Amino acid sequence: ARSAAKMVSPKTRYLVFFQYCGTKYSFLFMVLSRVGLQKAAQNLKPVVPIKFHISSRTDSGVHALCNSAHLDIQRAPGKPAFQERVLISCLNRHLKPEPIRILSAYRVTDSFHARFSALSRTYIYRLLMGCTHHSEIPVFERDLCWAPTGGYLNVPAMQDAAQFLLGTHDFSTFCSPNSNAPSRSPVKTIVQADIQPSSGFLSHHYEYRGLEFWELKFKSRSFLYRQVRRMVGALVAVGQGKLAPHHIKELLEMKDTQAFPSFAMAPSSGLFLQSLLLVGLGPLHSGAFPTNAGCGAACVSGEGAQAGNEDHRL
Amino acid sequence: ARSAAKMVSPKTRYLVFFQYCGTKYSFLFMVLSRVGLQKAAQNLKPVVPIKFHISSRTDSGVHALCNSAHLDIQRAPGKPAFQERVLISCLNRHLKPEPIRILSAYRVTDSFHARFSALSRTYIYRLLMGCTHHSEIPVFERDLCWAPTGGYLNVPAMQDAAQFLLGTHDFSTFCSPNSNAPSRSPVKTIVQADIQPSSGFLSHHYEYRGLEFWELKFKSRSFLYRQVRRMVGALVAVGQGKLAPHHIKELLEMKDTQAFPSFAMAPSSGLFLQSLLLVGLGPLHSGAFPTNAGCGAACVSGEGAQAGNEDHRL
Numbered sequence: 139a140r141s142a143a144k145m146v147s148p149k150t151r152y153l154v155f156f157q158y159c160g161t162k163y164s165f166l167f168m169v170l171s172r173v174g175l176q177k178a179a180q181n182l183k184p185v186v187p188i189k190f191h192i193s194s195r196t197d198s199g200v201h202a203l204c205n206s207a208h209l210d211i212q213r214a215p216g217k218p219a220f221q222e223r224v225l226i227s228c229l230n231r232h233l234k235p236e237p238i239r240i241l242s243a244y245r246v247t248d249s250f251h252a253r254f255s256a257l258s259r260t261y262i263y264r265l266l267m268g269c270t271h272h273s274e275i276p277v278f279e280r281d282l283c284w285a286p287t288g289g290y291l292n293v294p295a296m297q298d299a300a301q302f303l304l305g306t307h308d309f310s311t312f313c314s315p316n317s318n319a320p321s322r323s324p325v326k327t328i329v330q331a332d333i334q335p336s337s338g339f340l341s342h343h344y345e346y347r348g349l350e351f352w353e354l355k356f357k358s359r360s361f362l363y364r365q366v367r368r369m370v371g372a373l374v375a376v377g378q379g380k381l382a383p384h385h386i387k388e389l390l391e392m393k394d395t396q397a398f399p400s401f402a403m404a405p406s407s408g409l410f411l412q413s414l415l416l417v418g419l420g421p422l423h424s425g426a427f428p429t430n431a432g433c434g435a436a437c438v439s440g441e442g443a444q445a446g447n448e449d450h451r452l
Numbered sequence: 453a454r455s456a457a458k459m460v461s462p463k464t465r466y467l468v469f470f471q472y473c474g475t476k477y478s479f480l481f482m483v484l485s486r487v488g489l490q491k492a493a494q495n496l497k498p499v500v501p502i503k504f505h506i507s508s509r510t511d512s513g514v515h516a517l518c519n520s521a522h523l524d525i526q527r528a529p530g531k532p533a534f535q536e537r538v539l540i541s542c543l544n545r546h547l548k549p550e551p552i553r554i555l556s557a558y559r560v561t562d563s564f565h566a567r568f569s570a571l572s573r574t575y576i577y578r579l580l581m582g583c584t585h586h587s588e589i590p591v592f593e594r595d596l597c598w599a600p601t602g603g604y605l606n607v608p609a610m611q612d613a614a615q616f617l618l619g620t621h622d623f624s625t626f627c628s629p630n631s632n633a634p635s636r637s638p639v640k641t642i643v644q645a646d647i648q649p650s651s652g653f654l655s656h657h658y659e660y661r662g663l664e665f666w667e668l669k670f671k672s673r674s675f676l677y678r679q680v681r682r683m684v685g686a687l688v689a690v691g692q693g694k695l696a697p698h699h700i701k702e703l704l705e706m707k708d709t710q711a712f713p714s715f716a717m718a719p720s721s722g723l724f725l726q727s728l729l730l731v732g733l734g735p736l737h738s739g740a741f742p743t744n745a746g747c748g749a750a751c752v753s754g755e756g757a758q759a760g761n762e763d764h765r766l
Contacts, residue, residue: 157590157591158591159591159592201592203654203657203658204658226587227585227587230585230587231587234587237591237594238591239587239588239589239590239591240587241588241661262654262657264654271541271544273540273541273544273545273548273553273554274553274555275553276471276553277471277472277473277551277552277553278473278515278596280551282592282653336656337651339596339653340517340576340578340724342650343517343576343726343727344517344518347555410654412657413657
């Protein structure tokens, strides 16, 4: 008879980076549990069902240029651990019909946790100015930006207002009520709140239409539920002249989720998780899959590597 | 009794510019006849069914940043002609679920014809280099570019090869067989064949992945069936080293549709009709809908206005 020791195979923990278009999904949960990653992972025929622990759970309709997750794979006895490139191609093959893609994968130690290792999250919000009606949004930009009504926005006023969001504040006014979220501290530190001109898909071919793309960028260790969408909506209200820049400061000081003006919520369509900074990984470069390896390197910068005391990569 | 003269209402001819994402449609015909423009136009309650005469019919999966069409609207007796802005908003309202948008509309004389007035068509083909596998195409670029296998392409060789396509040639080798198309002269004059670096959707946020976007641009009075896709495919084969630049010249000289190498057909996903040059319209500016009027002005340049002997606008 085979020994009991032979029947136990070790589990291998992986960190994966992935991107997705959120339009189709009512919640990232849908991607994970039914139509996306989780289902694709079952094709790896693990001994124990595979669970993805996501660094940043995004809301309905929100997109991600780069998100990350860790997962454990326990194979049948005697089977070697999957190579990273095999894991990537197997997951992507089964994800093919879905608007979600694995960018890269790395073996990590069992103590690495994708969510708790995230030192910062950076979100991009895409605004389209110059539309008098939503039908003027280019067909290739649908569900990928927000075109607030009322034409052009007062960008300098928005930039003044954004300064009030920088630093450490109680963001209760900028947190949507959410019974599912555990009660956490409403105090967050915003280290970046920028407004920059940007471009649209092939927009250099229709500059004559007078449309302008702008990007709002926010960076923090973490954000409250719908905090970015409330911050963007309030800044747009400033750009429209519905609020003055100093109203942002007053909203913060109210520390009351009910105090947020209901007209000022930005839709999910313009929001993209751009990158994550993970602690304790060091630069992620691998000769095995050079075209994917860059993602980790960009998401996990020197800042993250220095902050960690140990290296979780294997 | 009402006089017979009162029962006859005059028809009004309009020129409309529109854009669409071709991925969803098996043929633009589908858009026109069943799910798109034609159906939307019936909501205008015309006396006679409305027919769209398209400037450039595009093939399955091909996109358009700007295409144009003319249509006649005959309303019930006593009803005034639709204002352009009313026509735009009515069509767009009914097109809302479809990835197609009316950009602008102009009243024109009854002798104006959208197809016969087109002095030139400009197509853009988007290439993505640096992918070793199609799963590396960003999710936001799916069906909007072509990522040929084999990594980076030899762009200088492609640029050399493109020179052979410029000027007046018999393009029989670059025309796909099509029993539906009337037999027309295979002699065409290519006035532009450029290869330029470009950018992808939000690609400034993932430059680290080593992906490169390029655009091939072709301009001619008209093109043969699938001519642009055959030209692009042949240039990519040169970039991959499968063909030498001088092979393009030899393919042209064969003047035989069967001589085209079957491996070298570019897919429709990367192809965009970028603009049209219409004759006899002059600059199209209107204070009534300033954000849309620009499209016509860009598509109908001074060249077109000079070439025409009459002004068809009303």
